[in-house]
Structure formats: C-alpha cells, structure tokens
Amino acid sequence: MARRAQRRGGAQRSQRRVRDLDNEGIIPILARAVREVEGSAQRGSLPGSARTKFQVVGLLVREERARVKADTDSTESHRAEQLKRLDGIATILAKTATRDTTLLYLLGEDAEIGDEARDLRLDMLRRGGVEPEPAEIEDDAAEVVPDRGVLPTSVVSRRLSNPFLQPDFSGVDLRQRPRRLAGWELLGPLFRSFEYGGASACMPLPEHASTAAGGGRVLMHHQAQVVAAASEGHRTYLLADEPGLGKTAQALLAAEAAGAFPLLVVVPNVVKTSWAREAAHWVPDRTVTVIHGDGEAVDGFADIFVVNYEILDRHVGWLGGLGFRGMVVDEAHFIKNKASQRSQHVLHLSERIRARYARPLLMALTGTPLINDIEDFRAIWQFLGWIDDKVPLGPLVAALEETGLTPADGPSFYGAARTCVVNQGIVRRRKVDVASDIPARRVADLPVELDGAVGRSIREAERELAARLVSRYHTAMATRTSGRTVEGIDHELVRRVAGWELEDSSSAKDGENVFTMVRRIGQAKAGLAADYAAQLARNVGKVVFFAKHVDVMDAAEKVFAERGLRYTSVRGDQSAKARTEAIDGFVNDPEVSVIVCSLMAAGVGLNLQVASNLVLAELSWTDAEQTQAIDRIHRIGQDEPVTAWRVIASQTIDTRIAELIDSKAGLAARALDGSDEEVGGSADVQLEALVTLLTDALRAEEAAGVPRVNTVTSIA
Known part of the structure; x- marks a missing residue:
C-alpha cells in the first residue's frame, strides 16, 4: 500500500x-x-x-x-x-x-x-x-536618438504649445504593397527599365499654368508647371532640372500650393543661406529659420526649417517629432549611398513624416541626369516613398499592377514600368528645352556663411576697419573750425575719410585694410566655391572656375582632386604652350570636368563655350572684369543659356561690393544707351565700399544713442 x-x-x-x-x-x-x-x-x-x-x-x-x-x-x-x-x-x-x-x-x-x-x-x-x-x-x-542629439529650447516651447499632433489617415491605401506581382522581384527590372531609353524622363505637367507668384513676383513657365501640379494634388517629385532653372523657387511655391508647412529643407552647407534668402523672396509670408551648430538660435515656431547635411545627426531626433507636412532634400544625390549616416537620417525623417501624414509633400532636388547610374537613385526613390528596401509601394505598385504586365513580358514591361516610375513625379528639363523661358546670360548669386574661427576673424577685422574709419571721421570732425553746420552724418566728410583710407591702403605693405580683407574673404570662400563647382560638374558637365588669387586657385584644385575630378588650370605664370595644352584639355577631353582660371590671366581671349556654367569664387572690382570672365563661355558658338554663379560671403563687405558692381553695371548700360553719366573704374567701387562701411557704422552709432558733436562742412 x-x-x-x-x-x-x-x-x-x-x-x-x-x-x-x-x-x-x-x-x-x-x-x-x-x-x-x-x-x-x-x-x-x-x-x-x-x-x-x-x-x-x-x-x-x-x-x-x-x-x-x-x-x-x-x-x-x-x-x-x-x-x-x-x-x-x-x-x-x-x-x-x-x-x-x-x-x-x-x-x-x-x-x-x-x-x-x-x-x-x-x-x-x-x-x-x-x-x-x-x-x-x-x-x-x-534609429530615433542619435548620439549627438540636441533639443533647442524654442522647439520645446512649440511642443508644449501644441502637444497633440493629429495624424492623417486619409491615405492609408497609399501604403499598399504588391498583390498580383507579389511573387516577382521588381526593383531590379524597374531600375533596368531606364537603361532601355524611351520617352523623356518627365511626368506630364499642366500646360496652362499661371506664372504669377503673388506680390509682383513672376515665375518662368517651366517653374509654374510644377507649382500647378502641386496645386492639383501631386505630392512627390524627383525634380532633376539642370542647375540654373530655379528648382528652389519651384520647391518653395509647390509647398505653398500644397499647404506643406511646417516644411523641412535639408541642403548642403554651401547653399543654406541662399535657401533662406530665396524663401524670404518667394514665400515672404512664411517665417524661415536656419539651423546652425546645436540650434541655439532656432525659431521653433517657424514655417520653414533649413538644415545642412553636416549637422543633421544632432537634430534628427527632434526634427522627426515636429510634425512636418513636407520635406525637401536639395542636391539629393548626396544621399545616394544608403550606408552613409546622412542618407540614413534623411530616410528616417521621411519615414516619420509619411507615418504621420499620408500624403506629405516630398521633393528630391538634383541636377544629376537620371540616366547616370540609375541604381544610385534607390535611396531617393525610398525617400519619396515609391519603394522600400525590397518592393515598390503605394501608387507606384498600383500603377504597375494596372499594366497587367510582369517582368516576363520583356520590353513591353520595361517600357510600361519606366512610364509608371516617371509619372510618380520625375521632372527633368534641360536649359535647351526651356531656352525661351530663361535669359541667354544671367548672374546668379550664391550667398554662403563663413563659419568657424575664419568667419569670426573676418567679421572682427571688418568691425576693426569700420571702427578705424569712425575714429578718423570723428577726429576730422573735431578739428575743423570753419564752414556750415550739418545735422546728422556729414556725407561729404564721409567720402573724404574713405578716400584717405583708400590712399593709405594702396600704399600700405602690411596691416588690415580693404584689400587684405577682401583677399581673406576670398580664401575663406575657396573651399565652398570649389565644392559647389564640383557639384555642378557632377550634375551638368564642364564648369569654368574663376578666382583672383593664386592661393584661392590652389585651394580649389585641392578640392577637385579630393573629389576625383580632373581639371586643368590657366595662370599668369604659364608658358604659352602650357596655357594652350590646358585649354585644349578642357575643351577636347571629355574626362576633364573643370578649368581653373585666373581672372587676370584668363579673363580675355579664351573660347570656353564648351561649358555653360561658370563659378566666380572671388568678386572683381569692376563689372567689366566680371563680364569679361563670363564672356569666355557666353560667346558665338554657345548654344545653351549661360549661368554665372557668383559666390558671396554673407554679412561681410563682400555683399556691399557685389551690390556696387551691379549698380555700376546699370550705370554702364545707361552710358552705352547715350547717357552723359561717367562710368567709373575699380577705384570707385573700392571707395564706395568704404563709404558704405563707414556710413553704416555711423548710423549704428546714431541708433545706439552715441552723443555726437555738431559738424561743420568746410567752405573751401
């Protein structure tokens, strides 16, 4: 038991x-x-x-x-x-x-x-x-919290003011995946479909589009077509127009038409300031904030946020949760390498935006021709939500399903597939295609920020120069004993003081003056200007690069070498044989992308019309010198509109010089039309730059309430 x-x-x-x-x-x-x-x-x-x-x-x-x-x-x-x-x-x-x-x-x-x-x-x-x-x-x-993540205070305030971001479920069906084609490998055939050629890689666009942009602003017809498409409801674009056709304006006004604010804009550092300026011009009713460094100065309540790729890792965390209704990626070929950190950050932000809003405005801007290595566009298509890692998505897969074809149908499928992809929003126009829209020759300013110690040093030197001019002005004013009393700023005395400073600068062998300052600005811009020229060369082919100083040319050539671009150079110390070989190499060798030219040595006598894009890395002292450089490519034999990209350092005397050159150009035009006005030379621009610098400093003193003694103007 x-x-x-x-x-x-x-x-x-x-x-x-x-x-x-x-x-x-x-x-x-x-x-x-x-x-x-x-x-x-x-x-x-x-x-x-x-x-x-x-x-x-x-x-x-x-x-x-x-x-x-x-x-x-x-x-x-x-x-x-x-x-x-x-x-x-x-x-x-x-x-x-x-x-x-x-x-x-x-x-x-x-x-x-x-x-x-x-x-x-x-x-x-x-x-x-x-x-x-x-x-x-x-x-x-x-995936969500980068190692270097920051959170600007103003962004916290924005979140607290609107803690509940309502998701948009109106387009859940847009996230559909393959059904009839579920068993087919589709991405490879989609990419290969572009290797077979076919019709122009441009989606159908509205023919009758208004070119009025409001506030007296006028678009070119090809620009207005994209804006009209956004007004009609199209929301994804691979805008691959050639440089010089105004992609920035198209993106900003498309966002306005789509109501895609707040809008995130990711750009290379060299064009960050330019985007802010273009936004102020084309959508003046929208506030724009440019993100620098750790974002201490960010306006968290802005409509447009502009950030550059280089600092995106610090901000991707809070940007992903801000509630953007649109995102623009400029120079989108920067994200071609999906293994790169910046590509991953861009794709993460796009995914966050698409997860919250079913039909956000997504625009990838690049001048790179679509037919060049189509596999490189895998990341761009994914950013736009057309595909994921393995299959097409949303409207693209729906369009492929509707064709009734499979990759087994060979050429028929490839032609239909290419059309399906293009119609998702590929827009590609060349200058020659829209030549009637754009002037035969134009100068496009490209403002850049001089960051870091070099930028601070240049701005400090400019403040010291302005202070020296103000001191000379006050000394001259205090020692004069005759003449009539002048209220406020004595502009005649200002011009005399500027003239004295210019004379001293011309004879001085050392010390900070207007000439050394302009040269330092040119040196600081060299890398940025060369980087932009390299982008142009990758996008549209041959580019002419002009600079005044040898050290700027050296710095640019170093950038081109690092980018793997072949270049030639025309300098003042070359022999006639070396000069001829450099020019022939640029003109005749398809592998040579850039020619680096001295403004003094190559500003006249060269025929470089094989290129239609030119970069002015340093400013001239006269419009005539600038025009001579542009005329190296804008001449008989040129069959495309010409664009000269003038790189200007923001918040420095560079901006004043550019404005003065343009005003002198207008004066020259009037003189050629029969005006009795006298057209000045480089000394006039130098003098006027100092006059403007001193006048601005004196006005700043007045605004700050600095006491001023009465001035007299000599009757002599």
Whole structure:
C-alpha cells in the first residue's frame, strides 16, 4: 500500500514537472497570443493591435523553430515535442489567415516591421525568459536618438504649445504593397527599365499654368508647371532640372500650393543661406529659420526649417517629432549611398513624416541626369516613398499592377514600368528645352556663411576697419573750425575719410585694410566655391572656375582632386604652350570636368563655350572684369543659356561690393544707351565700399544713442 502511494506521488510530481516545463519559455507566450488573435478573427474584426500580434507571433515561431533545431543539448524527444507545439501555433496562424488573406502579407520576407511590432517582440522575448541581443536594443534606440542629439529650447516651447499632433489617415491605401506581382522581384527590372531609353524622363505637367507668384513676383513657365501640379494634388517629385532653372523657387511655391508647412529643407552647407534668402523672396509670408551648430538660435515656431547635411545627426531626433507636412532634400544625390549616416537620417525623417501624414509633400532636388547610374537613385526613390528596401509601394505598385504586365513580358514591361516610375513625379528639363523661358546670360548669386574661427576673424577685422574709419571721421570732425553746420552724418566728410583710407591702403605693405580683407574673404570662400563647382560638374558637365588669387586657385584644385575630378588650370605664370595644352584639355577631353582660371590671366581671349556654367569664387572690382570672365563661355558658338554663379560671403563687405558692381553695371548700360553719366573704374567701387562701411557704422552709432558733436562742412 505504502509503495503504491509512493509510486502515485512520484507520478504526480513527474506530471507537475512536465506541466511546469510546458509553461516555461517563449512557446506558452506565443500560444496565448495566437489564441487571442484567433478569437479576434472569429469575432469578425482584427484591430491594428491584433494584426501586429499576428505578425510578431509568426516571426517568433520562425526564430524559435530555428533555435530548437539547432539545440544539441536537448534530447531528441524534447526537440520533437517543442517542434510539435510550434506546428500547432503555426496551424492556428494559417487558419486565422484564411479569414483575412491580407494577414499573409505580414508574414512575407519583405514585410515591413514597425516600431510597435519591434516593441512587442522584445516584450514577448523577455516574458519568455529570453534576453534580446544587446545589438537589437541598441540598434532600435539608435534609429530615433542619435548620439549627438540636441533639443533647442524654442522647439520645446512649440511642443508644449501644441502637444497633440493629429495624424492623417486619409491615405492609408497609399501604403499598399504588391498583390498580383507579389511573387516577382521588381526593383531590379524597374531600375533596368531606364537603361532601355524611351520617352523623356518627365511626368506630364499642366500646360496652362499661371506664372504669377503673388506680390509682383513672376515665375518662368517651366517653374509654374510644377507649382500647378502641386496645386492639383501631386505630392512627390524627383525634380532633376539642370542647375540654373530655379528648382528652389519651384520647391518653395509647390509647398505653398500644397499647404506643406511646417516644411523641412535639408541642403548642403554651401547653399543654406541662399535657401533662406530665396524663401524670404518667394514665400515672404512664411517665417524661415536656419539651423546652425546645436540650434541655439532656432525659431521653433517657424514655417520653414533649413538644415545642412553636416549637422543633421544632432537634430534628427527632434526634427522627426515636429510634425512636418513636407520635406525637401536639395542636391539629393548626396544621399545616394544608403550606408552613409546622412542618407540614413534623411530616410528616417521621411519615414516619420509619411507615418504621420499620408500624403506629405516630398521633393528630391538634383541636377544629376537620371540616366547616370540609375541604381544610385534607390535611396531617393525610398525617400519619396515609391519603394522600400525590397518592393515598390503605394501608387507606384498600383500603377504597375494596372499594366497587367510582369517582368516576363520583356520590353513591353520595361517600357510600361519606366512610364509608371516617371509619372510618380520625375521632372527633368534641360536649359535647351526651356531656352525661351530663361535669359541667354544671367548672374546668379550664391550667398554662403563663413563659419568657424575664419568667419569670426573676418567679421572682427571688418568691425576693426569700420571702427578705424569712425575714429578718423570723428577726429576730422573735431578739428575743423570753419564752414556750415550739418545735422546728422556729414556725407561729404564721409567720402573724404574713405578716400584717405583708400590712399593709405594702396600704399600700405602690411596691416588690415580693404584689400587684405577682401583677399581673406576670398580664401575663406575657396573651399565652398570649389565644392559647389564640383557639384555642378557632377550634375551638368564642364564648369569654368574663376578666382583672383593664386592661393584661392590652389585651394580649389585641392578640392577637385579630393573629389576625383580632373581639371586643368590657366595662370599668369604659364608658358604659352602650357596655357594652350590646358585649354585644349578642357575643351577636347571629355574626362576633364573643370578649368581653373585666373581672372587676370584668363579673363580675355579664351573660347570656353564648351561649358555653360561658370563659378566666380572671388568678386572683381569692376563689372567689366566680371563680364569679361563670363564672356569666355557666353560667346558665338554657345548654344545653351549661360549661368554665372557668383559666390558671396554673407554679412561681410563682400555683399556691399557685389551690390556696387551691379549698380555700376546699370550705370554702364545707361552710358552705352547715350547717357552723359561717367562710368567709373575699380577705384570707385573700392571707395564706395568704404563709404558704405563707414556710413553704416555711423548710423549704428546714431541708433545706439552715441552723443555726437555738431559738424561743420568746410567752405573751401
């Protein structure tokens, strides 16, 4: 009797141990979860949380099956029992999917796994006693919070003022994935479709578009077409117009037409200031803030946020949660390498925006011809939401489905597929295509910020020069004893003081003056100007680069070499033979992208009309010198409109010099038209630059309430 009782007790303890083991690990967690999903399906409704749970259970069943099969420490019978239980869970998943076949897409190899699914998976693993790999947790956190992340105070204020950003569910169907084409590999054929040529890579655009932009501003016809398309509801664009055709204006006014504010604009550093200026011109009713450094000066309540690629890593965290309704990526070929950090940040921001708003305005701007290595556009298409890592998405996949074709149909599919992609929003116009829209020759200013120690040093030197002029002015004013009293600033005396300073500067061999300052500005701009010229060369072909000083030319050539661009050079110390070889190399060798020219040595006598783009890295002292440089490419034999990109250092005397050169150009035009006005030379621009600098400093004194003694003007 006692032995039978003992045996029964041992059997019960063994059964309890088996049941305890059955309730350990991840499998019981999965079994409960799949029963919950099955119950929801039987009730006729599968909410989003149940669909997420279905997907996570499917993923973990696969992982656990692989783990069990690889577990050599367990007995064969235990492994068989575990696999049998996993098969039972998989059977319930399959039965549930027969009630709603769309669940099958959640189990596909290319299925998108959202943040909610990742979080649920980690939670189930932990509840099942399985500690996730550290890399999984770190990678998940790294997607949202970069190591160098900052949070500007004004952005916190904006969040507090509007803590609830209402999501937009109006276009959930736009996120659809392949159905009839689900079994086909599509991205490769889509890229290859552009290798077969075909019609122009430009989507149909409205022919009748208003060129009026409001406030007296007027668009060119080709620009107005894109704005009209945005007004009609188109929301994604790969705007690949050649440089010089006004992509910035098109993007800003398309955002206005689409109501895509707040708008995020990601740009190279060299054009950051230019974007702010263009925004103030084309959409003056919208506030714009430019993000510098750690964003201490950011206006968190602005309509347009401009940030450069180089500092995006610090700001991607708060930018992703601000609630942007539109995003523009300028020089979008910068994100071609999907492994790069800046590409990953851009794609992350695009995904966040598309997750909140179904139809945001997304624009990728690049002058790079579409046909050049189409694989490079994989990241750009993903930014626009046309594809993900493995399949086409949304309207693109819908368009492909409607063709009724598959890659097996060969040329028919490729032609139709190319059209489907182009119609998603590829816009490509060349200068020759819209020559009637644009002038045959124009100068486009490109303002740049001089950051860092060099920029601070130049601005400090300019303040010292202004202070020296003010001191000379006050000294002259205090020592004069005759003449009539002048209220306020004595402009005649200002011109005399500027003249004295110019004479001293011309004869001085050392010390800071207007000439050394302009040279330092040119040196500081050299890298930025060369970087922009390199971008132009990559985009449209040959570029002429002009500079005044040898050290600026040297710095530019170093940049071109680092970028892998072949270049030639025309300098004053060259022999006639070397000069001829440099010119012939640029004109005749298709591999030579840039010619670096001295304004003094190459400003006349050269025929370089093989290029239609020119970069002026340093300003001349006369419009005539600038015009002579531009005329190296704007001459007989040129069959394209010419654009001269004039690089100007913002918030420095560079800006004043550019304005003076332009005013002298107008004066020269009037003189040629029969005016009696006398056209001055370089000394006039130098003098006027100093006059403007001194006048601005005296006005600043007046505004600050600095006491001023009465002045007299000499009657002599």
